Amino acid sequence: MQKLDENFEIKKDKYDFKTNIKPVYQVGQGLTRSVVEEISRVKKEPEWMKNIRLRALEIFNSKPLPTWGPDLSELNFDEITYYIKPEDRKSSSWDEVPKEIKETFDKLGVPEMERKYLAGTVAQFESEGVYSKIKKQWEEKGVIFMDMDSALQKYPEIIREHFGKVVPASDNKFAALNTAVWSGGSFLYIPKGVHVDLPVQAYFRMNGELEGQFERTLIVAEEGASVHYIEGCTAPTYSRYALHAAVVEVYAKKNSKVRYTSIQNWSDNVINLPTKRAWVEENARMEWVQGSLGSKITMTYPSSILRGEYASTSNLNVALAMGEVWKDNGAKVVHAAPNTSSKVVAKSISGRGGMSVYRGLLRINQGAYNSKSSVQCDALIVDDISKSNTYPHNEILDDTAVFSHEASVGKISEEQINYLMSRGIREEDARSLIVLGFLDDVLKEIPLEYSIEFNKLIRLEMSKMGAVG
């Protein structure tokens, strides 16, 4: 079963391993005012940041859990550990990273990717960035790429100017939680007119159960700048849950271009609830590419607020809901200026009882004349026990807007399987071919290393499926 034709050897999940390491510091379980103060104190933060955290804690406590979407009742905020510091030092050379942690990132291929095709890397283990580096040629041009805690120490003014403006703590319960206990994440700053032509990558690794990772990412692309930011996320499997609740804020200023690619392959005990949003100014472009492979529950709706004339955005979402998982993915776009355009493409695969949901909000404000938008969501269900739902919410308030919405739900048919099998192809490979065909136009938008992973994962998932009918 495992060894197919020579090209299709299926490997065991390479992400599922635990790192043996004793953290240098961690707070106790549960979320109180003193835990929040403690985190801020340990990080030697300015007073204003501590105050932002404490206000966010109040907001968090005052908001209920979402009453829609997947069931989050398993979350018990009293048993989670909110801050785990694995190591005292932050390095810009892999040789200085503690052995166990370096080995972890070696196994994940992070330094290798950095050598091969990245302009910079931030690596986070548990709550803290342990490594960050931007290649010299970009550093000389003023590009900043480092973990968020270091950025707060080094560039407090830039952080203060931008922090919590795109995603305020009051946005939702988990944005409030992140704002109260955030740690790590990355800060990426591209000065005016600088084009970073290689991608930069942040890699987030969680290592335990009943812990939370609350990274905070801020990207500022100044006028005419361009950058491609990639984020990778993995964790080992545990019986109890782990919570990942990130906040990502992106400023795409006039004439800039930002692409944000996120490939999450969390283990199937991770509850993943990030809030991601971009402000897109005049003639700027924001591209979201989301590959949602893992996790037990995911709720993520990357948003673009098109604030300036001729601003544009695209949102490409691929979700795999295999097994007892709920993928609640989608996109939000607000057209708040004339001549803005947006394109949303969401594709999902459900199998082995998985649930995939597309949930979207598309709003074209009155006065955002001549704006264009298209939304396309396609679902493929590979067996009889899996589900897919679509909840598009469209508010088109301007009469001159051009808007289209298409949705489809398909199944793999017995005829398709039989046809492919009659050409010598095994059933699981036939399913893989059909699924990969369904994803063809979106997979080519994903960086090569990750699309190979995607391919492998789909083959692995299809090999777990039962026979036809």
Place this chain on the structure above:
Amino acid sequence: MTDKQNNVLNIENLSVKVGDKNILKSLNLTIKSGEIHALMGPNGAGKSTLAQAIIGNPKYTVTTGKILINGKDITDLQLYERAREGIFLAFQEPVSVQGLKYINFLRTAYMSLHPNEKLEYKKFIEQVQELLGLFRLDKSFIDRSLNDGLSGGEKKRMEALQMLLFKPKFVILDEIDSGLDVDALKIVAEAVKKAKESGTGILIITHYKRILDYVSPDFIHVLVDGTIVESGKAEIAKKIEEYGYDYYRRGEVNAKVG
């Protein structure tokens, strides 16, 4: 697999049902390398059922009899295993798979069918493009989706193309002639002759005599109500043209043929 070896496909006493319905009744047929057999018969006689039963479609249940290749019983093998034994069916209505590019499909299939061959990707593409040229199809077909948005005639030609590409021991062509104009029919007929020359054993399933004018089969079989009622040479086709299949239904075979 293409060398002129003496392969034999034996269908012995084969009865097949679909659901509760018995379709084929004790059918016997032997096809050897390099032979062209034509199976003719009216609608509902069981022609496509025979094709599906030979390739191993799980919807078709064999109740008696066996299918053998060179003496090896393949009756209990799965679809993909029979394909690897050298059985190929050109489908009457091949299904489409959106987004599955022909080149990926053809390559995966080829590697599955010929696991011991080292496949050079570049050469393989050249080979496919050459065949596309032979079938008067545009080279861009390699990047199109499997049967997606193709005309009926294009689908048939792509089926025939696979027949030449995969080099099976035995080919079944299920109504390959339907929906083809004369020019396309000639191209497909040439391909069938080519396959014959390379030693493939061929079974052409057809309703009409038309294609037989171009490929001249070695044997013609008439299938009526799940049984082969007559086997012979070219003259049978003429008879069917003249009298129609009703001729066999009325049980007059013995009276008029002799």
